[in-house]
Amino acid sequence: MDKHTTEITACRDSRAESEIEQHRNEALAEVLQQAPRASPIYRLVSVVEHMGKTGGGHYTVYRRMRSQVDEEETDSGNMASSDQWVLISDSDVHQVLESDVLAAQASILFYERVTVR
Numbered sequence: 001m002d003k004h005t006t007e008i009t010a011c012r013d014s015r016a017e018s019e020i021e022q023h024r025n026e027a028l029a030e031v032l033q034q035a036p037r038a039s040p041i042y043r044l045v046s047v048v049e050h051m052g053k054t055g056g057g058h059y060t061v062y063r064r065m066r067s068q069v070d071e072e073e074t075d076s077g078n079m080a081s082s083d084q085w086v087l088i089s090d091s092d093v094h095q096v097l098e099s100d101v102l103a104a105q106a107s108i109l110f111y112e113r114v115t116v117r
Contacts (some may be wrong), residue, residue: 045059046110058091062101 047062065084087096 041114042111043114044101044109047104047106047114048108048110049104050107057066058089059107060087062087062096062104 005090013109043064045064049060049062051058051060065086066081067084085096085098085101086093
């Protein structure tokens with residue numbers, strides 16, 4: 001095989017690979033357009049509140065806690081979970097109402113991904 005033939009073959013191979021890649025990208029774009037759009041669902045799990053000035057002060061955290069409820073406590077006889085909120089400040093931890101959490105002057109919010117619709 002001479003040099004000219006080798007260059008033509010290499011050029012054809014490069015063009016073929018480019019066409020294959022373009023076809024693959026077009027097929028992928030078509031599939032993505034047909035797929036339904038998923039909307040993730042998030043649940044608020046923690047709220048950080050800062051009291052004081054910049055460079056000083058005190059942080060507290062409201063945290064959602066999931067507790068298991070025994071089978072005997074549910075009508076269906078299955079395990080169930082319930083949410084409760086606690087306020088954590090240094091070594092103090094006590095239960096609070098969700099309305100307390102929603103009224104907090106939040107500095108940072110933490111969410112967990114629950115599902116995708």
